[in-house]
Amino acid sequence: MKSSRRTFLKQAAGLTAISIAGLDAAAVAGSATPAVAQGTGWYDRPMRWAQLSFVEDDPGHYDLGFWLDYFQRIHADAALLDAGGCVAFYPTQVPLHYRSKWLGNRDTFGEIAAACRKLGMNVIARTDAHACHQDVYDAHPDWLMVDERGSKVRHPSDKDFWLTCALGPYNFEFMNAVHKEVMTRYRPDAIFTNRWAGSGMCYCEHCRENFRQFSGLDLPRTRDPHDTARRQYMAWHQQRLFELCRVWNATIEAINPAACYLPNAGGGALSDLDMKTLGSLAPAAIADRQSRRGLMAPWMAGKAAKEFRSTMGMKPIAGLTSVGIDDQNRWKDSVQNVEETRLWMLDGIAHNFRPTFTKFNAKPYDRRWFPVVEEVFRWHHANEKYLRNERSLARVGLVYSQQTAAYYGWPDAAARVEDPGLGFYQALIEARIPFEMVHDGLLDEEHLHPFRTLILPNIAALSDRQCEQIGAFVRNGGGVIATLETSLYDEGGKRRDDFGLAELFGASFAGQVEGPMRNSYLNLKKDPTTGAFHPLLAGLEDAGRIINGTHRVHVTAGDQSMHSPLEVVPPYPDLPMEEVFPRTTDTHEPGVFLRDVGSGRVVYFPVDIDRTFWEVLAGDHAKLLRNAVVWATNESAPLEVEGKGVIDVSIWQQKDSITVHLVNLTNPMMMKGPVREVIPIARQVVRIRPTKDGRKVARARRLVAGGEIPFSEQADAVIVELPGIDVHEVIALDLES
Numbered sequence: 211m212k213s214s215r216r217t218f219l220k221q222a223a224g225l226t227a228i229s230i231a232g233l234d235a236a237a238v239a240g241s242a243t244p245a246v247a248q249g250t251g252w253y254d255r256p257m258r259w260a261q262l263s264f265v266e267d268d269p270g271h272y273d274l275g276f277w278l279d280y281f282q283r284i285h286a287d288a289a290l291l292d293a294g295g296c297v298a299f300y301p302t303q304v305p306l307h308y309r310s311k312w313l314g315n316r317d318t319f320g321e322i323a324a325a326c327r328k329l330g331m332n333v334i335a336r337t338d339a340h341a342c343h344q345d346v347y348d349a350h351p352d353w354l355m356v357d358e359r360g361s362k363v364r365h366p367s368d369k370d371f372w373l374t375c376a377l378g379p380y381n382f383e384f385m386n387a388v389h390k391e392v393m394t395r396y397r398p399d400a401i402f403t404n405r406w407a408g409s410g411m412c413y414c415e416h417c418r419e420n421f422r423q424f425s426g427l428d429l430p431r432t433r434d435p436h437d438t439a440r441r442q443y444m445a446w447h448q449q450r451l452f453e454l455c456r457v458w459n460a461t462i463e464a465i466n467p468a469a470c471y472l473p474n475a476g477g478g479a480l481s482d483l484d485m486k487t488l489g490s491l492a493p494a495a496i497a498d499r500q501s502r503r504g505l506m507a508p509w510m511a512g513k514a515a516k517e518f519r520s521t522m523g524m525k526p527i528a529g530l531t532s533v534g535i536d537d538q539n540r541w542k543d544s545v546q547n548v549e550e551t552r553l554w555m556l557d558g559i560a561h562n563f564r565p566t567f568t569k570f571n572a573k574p575y576d577r578r579w580f581p582v583v584e585e586v587f588r589w590h591h592a593n594e595k596y597l598r599n600e601r602s603l604a605r606v607g608l609v610y611s612q613q614t615a616a617y618y619g620w621p622d623a624a625a626r627v628e629d630p631g632l633g634f635y636q637a638l639i640e641a642r643i644p645f646e647m648v649h650d651g652l653l654d655e656e657h658l659h660p661f662r663t664l665i666l667p668n669i670a671a672l673s674d675r676q677c678e679q680i681g682a683f684v685r686n687g688g689g690v691i692a693t694l695e696t697s698l699y700d701e702g703g704k705r706r707d708d709f710g711l712a713e714l715f716g717a718s719f720a721g722q723v724e725g726p727m728r729n730s731y732l733n734l735k736k737d738p739t740t741g742a743f744h745p746l747l748a749g750l751e752d753a754g755r756i757i758n759g760t761h762r763v764h765v766t767a768g769d770q771s772m773h774s775p776l777e778v779v780p781p782y783p784d785l786p787m788e789e790v791f792p793r794t795t796d797t798h799e800p801g802v803f804l805r806d807v808g809s810g811r812v813v814y815f816p817v818d819i820d821r822t823f824w825e826v827l828a829g830d831h832a833k834l835l836r837n838a839v840v841w842a843t844n845e846s847a848p849l850e851v852e853g854k855g856v857i858d859v860s861i862w863q864q865k866d867s868i869t870v871h872l873v874n875l876t877n878p879m880m881m882k883g884p885v886r887e888v889i890p891i892a893r894q895v896v897r898i899r900p901t902k903d904g905r906k907v908a909r910a911r912r913l914v915a916g917g918e919i920p921f922s923e924q925a926d927a928v929i930v931e932l933p934g935i936d937v938h939e940v941i942a943l944d945l946e947s
C-alpha cells in the first residue's frame with residue numbers, strides 16, 4: 211500500500227517531464243512501472259460494488275432501510291455513494307458548494323455512508339465536477355468552461371447549470387476543498403469523480419495562460435493532430451489531468467493514508483486518457499462503459515475489462531453496469547430489459563470485472579432490475595473463490611493503440627482504427643479463441659511473456675522501438691498477424707517510406723494505398739510445390755475465390771519467388787451487368803504474406819480484411835482470420851469449445867483451480883441490444899489444456915448449473931461435456947494440492 215501510494219505521487223510528478231509526447235509510448239514508458247499484480251490495499255477485498263447516486267430531492271424522500279437491506283441481501287461489499295460537487299448531500303461548509311434544497315438539517319451522505327460501513331462495506335464517496343450554479347459563475351467567472359467563441363457554456367441539459375473548466379481552479383481548488391472536507395468528515399476509502407475530465411476543449415483564461423506557459427503557444431483552434439499547437443495541447447491536456455489526479459490523491463491520502471483517488475475512464479483506443487499512464491498510477495479503477503447503445507455487441511463489456519487489464523494488470527477494476535437505459539436519448543429513470551442487464555454483467559464477470567451496478571435516483575420508479583442484479587451478485591458471492599482470478603491463460607493478444615487513434619486515425623479514428631480491431635474481436639469470438647487486449651505502449655518482453663501470438667489490426671502508428679519489440683517477440687518464437695497499414699507510420703503519425711515491420715512482413719510499401727475498392731476479390735491458390743492448399747485456407751478449399759477487403763496497400767514482395775495462397779483480383783466494373791467480368795485473372799499480386807521467421811510465424815494481409823469483416827461479416831473472412839491466428843500460434847490452444855452457437859470464452863487460473871467461462875451470446879439481438887430472452891444452446895464439448903504446474907485435476911464442477919460433472923483426460927487435455935448452456939456457464943477444475 212505504502213509503496214503504491216508513493217508510486218502514484220512520484221510517477222504523476224514525473225509526468226511533468228513529458229514535453230510533446232502526450233500519448234507517446236516511449237516518453238511515458240520512462241516514468242511507468244509494469245502493471246503490478248494485485249496489491250495489498252483495501253480495494254482488493256470488495257468483489258461486488260453498488261453505486262447509488264442521489265438526485266437532488268432524494269434527501270428525506272428515499273427509503274434508506276430498503277437500500278441497506280438490498281445491499282446486504284446481494285452481498286455488495288463496496289458502496290459508491292454521492293457526496294457532493296455538483297450538489298452536496300451533506301452539510302458542507304465549503305463556500306459556494308451548493309447544498310441540495312431538500313437537505314435541510316440532514317446529512318444524507320453521512321447517514322448512508324455510516325450505515326454501509328456498519329454492514330462491513332467499503333465506502334467510496336462520489337463527487338461530480340462538471341457543472342455549477344449561477345452563484346459560482348458570479349463569484350468566480352473564471353472557473354467556468356469557455357468555448358472557442360469565448361462564451362461561457364450553459365449546461366446543455368439543465369439551464370440552471372453552467373459547465374466548469376476541468377483544468378483550472380474549479381477542480382484544482384474548489385473540488386479539492388470539497389474532497390478535503392469529505393475526507394475530513396467521513397474518511398471514506400476513496401473518492402471518485404464523475405465527469406472530472408472536462409466537457410470538451412476549454413478556452414478560459416486559465417487554460418490559455420497555462421497552455422502558453424507550457425508551450426509558448428495559443429490554444430489550438432483545430433483538432434488536427436499534425437498542427438503543432440494541437441500536438442502540444444494533447445500533451446498538456448494529459449499532463450494536466452494526471453496532475454489533477456495527483457493533487458486530489460495527495461489531499462485524500464493526507465487525511466486517510468489508506469485511501470486513494472479512483473479515476474474512472476472509458477478505456478480503449480479512442481479514450482482521451484492515456485490508459486498506460488492511468489494503469490501505472492491508479493491502484494484500482496472504475497470502468498465507465500455501462501451498457502450497449504446503437505449497434506454494439508454484448509462482448510463490449512468483456513472488451514472493456516480486457517482493455518483496462520492491459521494496462522492495470524490484475525488490479526481490481528469495477529465494471530459499471532447501468533441498470534437504466536443508457537441510450538443517447540438518456541431515459542435515465544427507466545430500466546433496461548433484465549436479460550440485457552444480466553448478459554452485460556456476466557460478460558464483464560467472465561473477463562474479470564468486479565460487477566458494479568449503477569442506479570441514479572434512490573426512489574426507483576421501475577423495480578424490475580432488482581431481482582436480476584440480486585441473482586447475479588448472489589451467484590458471484592457464492593462462487594467467489596473461483597472468481598478471484600490470478601491470471602488469464604489466454605495465449606493470443608489483440609493490440610490496440612491510442613497513438614494510432616490520435617495521430618493516424620484523425621479525423622475518423624472510429625472507422626480507421628477502431629473498426630479493424632472490432633472485426634478481429636468478432637472473428638476471435640466466433641472462433642472461440644480466448645484472448646487478451648494488449649496496449650501498444652506495453653510491448654516489452656515482460657508484458658508479452660504470456661502470449662504466443664500478437665494481432666495488429668491496422669496498428670498504423672508504431673515507433674522504431676515498438677517495431678523492434680515486435681521483431682524480438684517473433685524471434686523468440688511468437689506469432690504476429692498484421693493488416694493493412696500496420697507500422698507504415700511512426701508514433702507521431704508521420705508516414706514512413708516503408709513499413710517499420712517490412713522485414714518481418716517480407717513486403718515493402720509500393721507507394722499507394724487504394725480504396726475504397728468495389729468488386730475486388732482474392733483468388734485461392736494451391737501451393738505449386740505441394741499441390742495442397744495452405745492451412746490458412748482451411749474450410750475454403752472449394753471456394754475458388756472470395757471477396758477482398760475494400761482497401762489495400764500496394765506492396766512489393768521481398769522474395770519475388772514467394773507463393774501467396776491468396777492473389778488479388780483488382781476491382782472491375784460492377785455495372786452494367788454485361789461488363790462484370792475480371793479483366794485480369796492471374797495478377798500474382800499477393801493477398802497475404804506468410805512467413806516463418808526463426809521459430810515464429812508472421813501473417814501480413816495488405817488489405818483491410820478485419821475492417822471489412824466488421825462491415826460485411828462475411829463468413830469467409832471469419833475463416834481466414836481464424837485460420838491466420840491458428841497457423842501463426844502454432845501450438846495447442848489452452849481452450850477449445852465445440853458446439854453450435856456464439857459464445858464468449860475465457861480461461862483463468864485461481865489459487866487452487868482453473869475456470870473456463872462460457873457466455874452464450876447466441877441471440878437475434880446479439881449485434882444490437884437489448885436482448886429479449888436467452889436462447890439456450892445445446893451440447894458443448896470443452897477441451898481444456900491448462901498450465902497446472904504438474905497438479906492433477908481432482909474434480910470438475912459447473913458453477914451455474916451446479917454440482918460436479920464428469921471429465922476425462924486425453925493426452926494433455928481435460929475434456930468436459932456440457933449438455934447445454936442457458937446464458938452462462940463456468941467450468942471449474944479443482945486442482946489437487
Ligand SMILES: [Zn+2]
Nearest residue numbers: 375412414417
Ligand atoms: Zn479552462
